[in-house]
Every structure is written in C-alpha cells, then in structure tokens.
Amino acid sequence: MAQKKEDVDKFLKESGLDTAREKEIGQHIGYRYDVNLVPDYGRVTPFLKKYMEIMGWDDLNWLEDVHMGYEEGRAAVFDRNINGWVTVPPNIKLPDNQQDRDMIARELLIKFQMSKKHPMVDLNKAYRKF
Amino acid sequence: MALRTKSHDMGMHTEKLSGRTQQRFFSPEEEENFTYPGAYDVDFNKRAEFDAANLSTSEINLKLRELMKAGNGTIVMKNPGAKHALAVGILNRLHLHVEGSLGYFGCGLIDGPNIHIKGRVGWSCGENMLAGTVVIEKNAGSTFGAAIRGGDLVCKGDVGARMGIDMKGGTILVGGRCGAFCGFMMQRGRMVVLGDAGKNLGDSMYDGTIYVGGKIEGLGVDAVPGEMTDLDCHWLERKLKQYDMKAPNGVKNMTKIVAGKQLWNYDNLEPSEKKLIL
Numbered sequence: 001m002a003q004k005k006e007d008v009d010k011f012l013k014e015s016g017l018d019t020a021r022e023k024e025i026g027q028h029i030g031y032r033y034d035v036n037l038v039p040d041y042g043r044v045t046p047f048l049k050k051y052m053e054i055m056g057w058d059d060l061n062w063l064e065d066v067h068m069g070y071e072e073g074r075a076a077v078f079d080r081n082i083n084g085w086v087t088v089p090p091n092i093k094l095p096d097n098q099q100d101r102d103m104i105a106r107e108l109l110i111k112f113q114m115s116k117k118h119p120m121v122d123l124n125k126a127y128r129k130f
Numbered sequence: 131m132a133l134r135t136k137s138h139d140m141g142m143h144t145e146k147l148s149g150r151t152q153q154r155f156f157s158p159e160e161e162e163n164f165t166y167p168g169a170y171d172v173d174f175n176k177r178a179e180f181d182a183a184n185l186s187t188s189e190i191n192l193k194l195r196e197l198m199k200a201g202n203g204t205i206v207m208k209n210p211g212a213k214h215a216l217a218v219g220i221l222n223r224l225h226l227h228v229e230g231s232l233g234y235f236g237c238g239l240i241d242g243p244n245i246h247i248k249g250r251v252g253w254s255c256g257e258n259m260l261a262g263t264v265v266i267e268k269n270a271g272s273t274f275g276a277a278i279r280g281g282d283l284v285c286k287g288d289v290g291a292r293m294g295i296d297m298k299g300g301t302i303l304v305g306g307r308c309g310a311f312c313g314f315m316m317q318r319g320r321m322v323v324l325g326d327a328g329k330n331l332g333d334s335m336y337d338g339t340i341y342v343g344g345k346i347e348g349l350g351v352d353a354v355p356g357e358m359t360d361l362d363c364h365w366l367e368r369k370l371k372q373y374d375m376k377a378p379n380g381v382k383n384m385t386k387i388v389a390g391k392q393l394w395n396y397d398n399l400e401p402s403e404k405k406l407i408l
Contacts, residue, residue, distance in 0.1 A: 030394055036388065058372050061261055062280025065279075115167075116163070118167070121168070
C-alpha cells in the first residue's frame, strides 16, 4: 500500500466530511492526522534536542506519538494531561509539511505541559494526596 | 471534606470549561522548562543504592520518592524479590536500575524515568506508561504494556499473551516471541516483535503498527498486512540499535501489520456490513 499524498492543509480548509457516512453523521471518522507517521529525526528542533538530553533519552520517546492536529479549523496539539486541544498561536507560521509541523507541535506541547500556568498545577494543589 | 472544599475555594467547580481555548494559559515565549512544575530536581550523577529485601511495596515506592527528593538521579534497587506494583507512578526524570525481578504491575503509570530491570517481570508491566524507557533483560508476563500511552517498553526475552492490549501510543519492543491476542484493540503506537507472534495478532485494532520478524500464527479481525516504507525501515533500525537488538532477517524482511479500518464507526454499520467484517 503506497503512502497517500494528503493535502497538509486539508483540515484547515475544509470540514473533513468526505464519505457518505461522515456526511450523514456530521463527524469525521478516524484521526485528523496520520498516527502511524514516524518522525524524521533530521527535523528535530534544538529545543527538542535539549529536552531529550535532559530526560536522558536517545530519541523523542513519547513525543513520537505527538502530531499536529486540527481542531475547529485551527492547527492544534492534543494534550493528554488535560484531555483537550491547545491551539497553535496564530503568529506561528505553519510549515508546508507534516513532519515539520509535528516538530512544532511537540515543542509547543512540552512548553505548555511544563509551564507553571498549566491547568494541572492548580488541580495538583487541590487534589494531591501525598 | 477538606479536599473538596479546597477545590471549590479555587473556583474549579464554577468556571466554564466549554468554548474556550487552552491557549489562554500559555505563552510560547515564557521561560523554558523541561520538567513538570513540582518535579524533583535530580542529578543523574548523584547515585544512591538501597536494599528492598525487607521493605514492603509501599515502603519501597516511598523510598524511591525520598531518594529523588534528595536529588538522586540514579538509584539502584537491590533484591526487589518480585514484589508487586514496584516503581509505579514516577513522574520524574530518573535512572533506576532494578537488580532482580518485579511481580505484577511493575513500572505502571510512569512519566519520564529510564528503568532497567535485570530479571523478569510479571503481568502488566508498564501498564498505562506515559513516557520514559523500561528495559527488561529476561521474560515478561501477560498484558505487557497494557494501555500504554507513550515511551519505550522493551523486553529482550519472550512475552505472554495480550501484550499491548488497548495500547494508545508508545513503542513495545520484544526480542523473542509473544503470545496470543497481542495488540488487541490497539489504537495507536508501534509494536515490534523480533520472534514469532501468537494467534489473533492485532485483533480489532483501530490503528497503530505491528512489525513481526518471525512467523505469525494468525491475524485477528481487521488486522491486515501493510507495506514497509523506507521511513519504517529507518525508524526500526534506529530503534533496535538503541537497545542493542537486531531483526533476525533484517528489518526489510519484517512483516508489517496495520488496521484494515473496516471496524471504524462500527456502531453505525449495517448488520450485513458487520457480518462481512467479522
């Protein structure tokens, strides 16, 4: 099965309701990006290299599963810790390929999760047991 | 209850959660942080050892926490005695060396540490693992990496049945063989088995990729062969090299299994369509 060449902006430009079934239920079926796309390590950003070094990892580890997704017509990255999407700031220009977009998404997600303003910080204060 | 009062005082039960972007909390220009707020500041060069022989499960896990709090970034646990639920819930950068075997549910819910286990592990090692690496030198029991979300879970020996059941991300590497129903209801992530795989491999998988170096006893419902790409081969070579592992016949000759995606949106299929798939 040859890799399909999808339009990288597909979910920014349209609803993603392609099949009759999707139109019927008004919902896109499946992920909005290729979850099986493995990272191209030639495109790792300096920030991510530093993160890997600090964590003592030889590769992106869990970030291999982080991709740039699209939510309500905007580029976004999914944060599993809040079970929600974090939209990419509008001043960040999106590259023309998914691999570079994924690297930006990984970098933004780390910055968001490790931020002292992350919603989990308050939840931790409220519910931490020990 | 005191905890409920605290969260109510913080306004967590009155704020509107719908229709807002999480971006309001976040500025990409703010100070760079690489670890969770509240994580222990540890140094990989600061090393500590302890003997777990006469400690209970809770005492061992608390000991690990105390040692991290003291700044130890490398910890050696001796004589774990195959006790259950050891090294769980570690949300920190850490190098942990376990000199022995673990029982059930070892290394569950970890987010960040690198754990090396010299012996074997029981059922459900690395269950719900979020990030980090776990390397087991010998064999692992059933439901290895159940519902794993991220990170690398490596077993250099053989693994039991239902490995990676409900896996939602991450990578599971097996140097030997694996049992039946591995990758059952897999949703994403990658599973690599260098030896033979048991029957019903990838049954009802939604997405994700399985690579097998040996023979496959049988594929499950909606698991179909996929085509190896150059990106797959490069990724496999790099990942296996990282853990001193090698595909017996080369990565190019491994079998790739992916989801047929016929089960997607199953509830909305017509009965006749369901019969065709099952």
